[in-house]
Amino acid sequence: MAISKGDKDAVEMLLDGGMDVDTKLGFGWSPLMCAVNVANFELAKLLLNRGANASLSKDHWTVLMASITASAREDQIASCVDLLLSRKADPNVADRSKTTCLMLAAREGYTKVINLLVSHGAELDSQDGMGFTALYVAVQHSQQEAVLKLLQLGADKSIKSNAGKSPMDLASSLKKTQMRRILSSTSHVATLQASGSVEENLSKFFKTNTEPPSSNESVAKMDEVELLLHGLELGHLADIMVEHDITWGYLVTMEEEDLQKMGVTDPSDQQKLLRAVKQMHLDQVDLETISQLGVEDASSEDLQSFLISLRKECCHLTEVIRDVNVRFPRHRSQLVFTLDPKKEAQAICNQVIIQTKDLQKEVVCLRNLLGEVSEAADGCGPPPAAPRSSRRSLSSVALSALGAAAVVLLLCRTARAQAVFS
Template identity: 25%
Template sequence: MAQFRPAGFSDDDSDSDDYGFFEKPPRPYYPIEHNEKKKVEIKLQDAILNGNLEDVEEIISQDLHHGVNAKLDSGWTPLMHACFHAQDKIVKMLLDRGADPNLHADSMTSAMAACSNSSANDITIYNIMSYLIEKDCLLNIGDKYGQTPLMRAISNGRIAVVQLLLDKNVNLEMRDQQGWTAIFWAVHHKQPEIIEILIKHGARLNEVDRSSRTPLELANLHDFQDIVNIINKHLKKDDTLEDNDKDKYINSQVTSWHDFYPGLNKGQRPDYVSEIPHLLYGMNCERLTPLFINSGMDLRTFLLMEEQDMINLGIDMPYERQRLRQGLRNFHTRGWKLNAVAGLYARKNENYSIVDCLTTLGTHLQQMYILEATLQYTSREYNRIQNQIKYEPPDSPLLNKFKAAAKKLQTNINSIRRETKNMKKLLTKISKSNPPPADLIKEKTAQDIAISYVKEIVIVCSLGLLIYNAKTFVINMLRK
């Protein structure tokens, strides 16, 4: 008996312990088909790794089940393996055979795999990305950590690939889980040339991540002085424009009230189209601005958009639709400040000018427009969940929340109603003692011109008759 075993225990290697408390797990059993498949996959991966194009073609044509888009045990497709190992010739062959560049494994796509390679030369990775783009691979997409192909290319210093992606209008402001955009990745990996390229394409320098850090603060944290100098240079350029450029900027921003309330002087309701780009910017969806502007959509239609409306408009990326839906929801559910709905009533103890009155009146007009859209949005969403809250108890926190929100909305409506009445009284007094503003004076119509001529003729005739009568009266007086 072996010396190391305790007394009373056997030395035989059995499937159970001496007291029968547990059994060893059975050895895994794989059928012959599985073993053969595994051998084929290993052979395929070796061929891809070594760049044996002919071997890869042969394996895919003869041995690999499900063809070129088959997922191996790793979950990756042959195309993903070829992209990751930077085998550009194999990538082209697979794509020509019908490989889908948008198949993914654990949110990893072929484009991400290619941009993750840090050892291959730049030309090879550039060629691979060009092949994938030709086959309509998705570029504005993130993995489970939110990292996009652009971010991965930046982290590996692929300047040519970054330029290629930017030429395809990728979204510069997509964020990963830590709130980083592309510019943060370029700063973190100390890529000054890429930073210049990103800034040239409109990357924002004043964004903050989830830790409330800007790209400049991140550069200072890493003590990257050259990056700090680049960012400061561009921030200073944005803050202090040259005199000529500043004049051009100011002139380009000078607008009349017609631009803010188009159609109002003709008795039409304003559509506030100019507000849509601002909202898209706030939702981090400014890339979609030309799409909305060209559609001719008004603000109310924009605020009431649903999933199918976005698809019909041409917003193909699901994450963009999701971001837009969330942005619209945040817009409708955000509370209003007291000064916004109370207007001059909140300033009743202060002095205010006629400009303040007109500004408040215009603000309330826009608020009522938005409020109407918000009520429609709320009613639509309430109808969708009506069956879900039907059986809620009377003291349900959900119902109490609904009641509180409805009460707050009613308070805002009453505040606007009261303020509108006050403004109406004030403007009635002003209009009695003041002429209309110059930009409200309309061009005379043909009827107005004809009436003015008739008035002038009547006045001239009346004056002539008065002069004649006065002359006759004076002559008669002199004769007497």
């Protein structure tokens, strides 16, 4: 009762009173199994510090399995799993049907837990009594993010079940079009980082189809729209986009009503997608039309419209990159391979910093020029002509900086598909 209520003081009192830390409770479970099954990190830590056995099992059901199958948020479960693994819990112990912890995590789609298990030695390609691997289980339960994660970690998609079916065969029989795309587009994900730049690796990951599909059905390559959807954690919308043949050029023109008609009915999905598209596009104004600042109303409006757009886009980028920073993995246990082995992403970030400084200088220059125009207007004198190069460079530097920032955002979003974001 104390564990179910999360009453840490009561648990401590019972332990201090002489209760065995591994005493048998309901179903023969230990207190630690009960604590992690409700994803109570603090209680689990207390019990482990008091000597609880992190490797204890009941009828081949381990403490780690009890944790992974808890009814809680993934981040809570991942914290308990990380704690147990740090106390030497074996991730490769299987139950009576030979189901492993990795298979349980794949079934639930817990990518953070999958990362933790593999980083602590979980075997990727173990098979249960029916010949199912963790990858097979993830396909069976339509867990696309788990499939991506397992493929990135090197799972073998050619292994067949006892019935002679591979994960691709299963996806075909269940008519999971998007799952087939993922499986066909990531034939050698585990080796992508061995050579080539980050940009090349990303391109290969999302667009290469090195193996033909196992049936006559044509499997299209993953394109920019699908890349965007996965980066936004909206991969479940990919089939709808494919069904309606939505291209990138068409997507950027769509409104909420268009998404609704197409079948994207969840308001949160609609807003997330529309915001992302808006963030990636800067309204471009032809500065050649601004011949005399402050003289013609249309020219003044064009300039003001451009600057308002620039301000909005800078705000959007700041918010999105801040969100990426918050989600970026902070602990080594959350990574199983290096995200940026050749420092290309760091180099791009350095370029973005330089370009944003250039953007700041140009905007300051424009502000000063506008100030001079205002002073001249107040004095009834002709406004000084702004240098043509300054006016043109504002547009080029702004777009260059925003474009580079978008590249970094793309890298970070794809890195999220390669690592755990908390």
